[in-house]
Amino acid sequence: MSSIRAASTRARRTAILEAALDCFTTRGVDATTIEELCHQAGCSTGSIYHHFGNKEGIASGLFLHGIRSLNADLLRRLQHCQTAEQSVRMVVIQYCDWIHDNPELARYLLSFRDISFSATARLELQSTYHHHLAAIFRWFRPFVLREEIRTLPPEAYVPIISGPIQDYARHWVRGQFQLPPSAVKDVFAEAAWNAVRGPGAG
Amino acid sequence: MSSIRAASTRARRTAILEAALDCFTTRGVDATTIEELCHQAGCSTGSIYHHFGNKEGIASGLFLHGIRSLNADLLRRLQHCQTAEQSVRMVVIQYCDWIHDNPELARYLLSFRDISFSATARLELQSTYHHHLAAIFRWFRPFVLREEIRTLPPEAYVPIISGPIQDYARHWVRGQFQLPPSAVKDVFAEAAWNAVRGPGAG
DNA sequence: CATCATATTAGAATCTCATTCTAGGCAATT
DNA sequence: AATTGCCTAGAATGAGATTCTAATATGATG
Numbered sequence: 001m002s003s004i005r006a007a008s009t010r011a012r013r014t015a016i017l018e019a020a021l022d023c024f025t026t027r028g029v030d031a032t033t034i035e036e037l038c039h040q041a042g043c044s045t046g047s048i049y050h051h052f053g054n055k056e057g058i059a060s061g062l063f064l065h066g067i068r069s070l071n072a073d074l075l076r077r078l079q080h081c082q083t084a085e086q087s088v089r090m091v092v093i094q095y096c097d098w099i100h101d102n103p104e105l106a107r108y109l110l111s112f113r114d115i116s117f118s119a120t121a122r123l124e125l126q127s128t129y130h131h132h133l134a135a136i137f138r139w140f141r142p143f144v145l146r147e148e149i150r151t152l153p154p155e156a157y158v159p160i161i162s163g164p165i166q167d168y169a170r171h172w173v174r175g176q177f178q179l180p181p182s183a184v185k186d187v188f189a190e191a192a193w194n195a196v197r198g199p200g201a202g
Numbered sequence: 203m204s205s206i207r208a209a210s211t212r213a214r215r216t217a218i219l220e221a222a223l224d225c226f227t228t229r230g231v232d233a234t235t236i237e238e239l240c241h242q243a244g245c246s247t248g249s250i251y252h253h254f255g256n257k258e259g260i261a262s263g264l265f266l267h268g269i270r271s272l273n274a275d276l277l278r279r280l281q282h283c284q285t286a287e288q289s290v291r292m293v294v295i296q297y298c299d300w301i302h303d304n305p306e307l308a309r310y311l312l313s314f315r316d317i318s319f320s321a322t323a324r325l326e327l328q329s330t331y332h333h334h335l336a337a338i339f340r341w342f343r344p345f346v347l348r349e350e351i352r353t354l355p356p357e358a359y360v361p362i363i364s365g366p367i368q369d370y371a372r373h374w375v376r377g378q379f380q381l382p383p384s385a386v387k388d389v390f391a392e393a394a395w396n397a398v399r400g401p402g403a404g
Numbered sequence: 405c406a407t408c409a410t411a412t413t414a415g416a417a418t419c420t421c422a423t424t425c426t427a428g429g430c431a432a433t434t
Numbered sequence: 435a436a437t438t439g440c441c442t443a444g445a446a447t448g449a450g451a452t453t454c455t456a457a458t459a460t461g462a463t464g
Binding site: 205206207210235236237247248251256257 | 449459
């Protein structure tokens with residue numbers, strides 16, 4: 001059920017987030033003023049503060065949106081994987097593909113410092129990450145039980161599998177590396193598989 | 203040659219950086235005011251702006267200092283390694299040890315993303331990272347040539363070896379993981395070695 | 405030793421924003 | 435049609451980053 005008001009509220013929120021994504025990635029969060037956001041989103045300061053509370057609320061809202069979209073996409077694509085090796089490689093491949101398909105949002109997620117988020121925003125992020133870890137672990141457990149994947153502390157899997165490509169991507173968005181993640185995804189997928197493959201793996 | 207003036211300049215800079223480290227890690231960068239820094243460092247605003255230009259200059263100066271100290275420590279400890287496996291494991295172990303020995307600085311480095319740094323600060327960071335990558339690659343090249351370590355794009359080694367433990371540590375400082383890095387260092391050292399060990403390795 | 409140039413410090417004055425406040429406007433419900 | 439509560443606008447406020455001016459201290463030069 002989408003009343004006229006609910007629809008226009010959604011549209012306004014989206015307009016603000018889009019303006020923020022553009023300004024934040026090009027000029028940086030600190031350098032963009034509320035006035036600029038108002039201009040680009042075509043609204044007033046009152047409207048912005050009504051929807052997001054404060055500037056940090058916009059920044060964390062955008063961050064959370066990006067993380068959730070990224071996580072959901074991974075879980076979706078894992079459904080199509082059969083083997084342990086396919087699944088591990090998919091974690092890396094999907095990350096690269098997602099960056100390729102969502103360049104601005106990726107740039108934002110990868111270049112943000114989140115020490116500045118409020119306590120509630122951090123809690124929300126934390127809970128999102130926690131659920132994601134659990135879902136990932138749930139997917140991989142059968143492979144671990146069959147020893148196709150090495151047994152590790154549960155919290156170690158995500159860092160070990162996707163830490164390298166994330167680190168690479170972080171440097172890439174800053175222009176420190178030439179090749180985009182999509183050009184090195186197979187190298188990193190291979191490394192991830194080698195890092196976790198167990199004795200029972202083909 | 204350390205004249206009286208040079209010494210007191212160094213002392214003042216250090217006092218400001220120490221105050222910043224304390225305030226930034228406890229309250230966050232945005233939340234600490236220049237006034238607070240003045241009070242804690244025992245100096246005036248004029249002095250701060252003379253030495254660091256602006257608030258961002260303090261933040262990036264502290265960041266650069268931390269990165270350089272971390273990198274130098276790694277290169278020092280690599281000198282004592284003999285084999286490829288020792289060396290790869292050392293990259294992980296040293297990182298954990300350094301975090302353990304420099305908890306505040308580590309907390310600062312790990313909870314910061316540098317989109318907000320100025321262009322010149324970013325360049326300086328970039329060049330520092332570039333030199334570090336080159337030094338690391340220089341150390342590992344002999345092992346790669348002997349195929350004790352797999353051949354990869356040069357830029358991939360550091361992300362693959364230290365990406366996972368960095369990602370783990372980032373979550374740990376936010377309280378998302380219970381075990382400190384030093385408690386899981388062997389797991390991550392093992393994973394790093396498996397990720398890059400070549401056909402010629404024992 | 406006197407003088408000058410420069411590095412450093414202090415703290416008041418300014419000025420740029422983030423945020424708050426007040427007053428409406430407009431969909432939905434009765 | 436009246437009422438309620440969400441939503442918007444834009445002016446007013448206030449905090450705090452930055453700039454400015456003047457003073458002090460160091461070291462170099464003659």
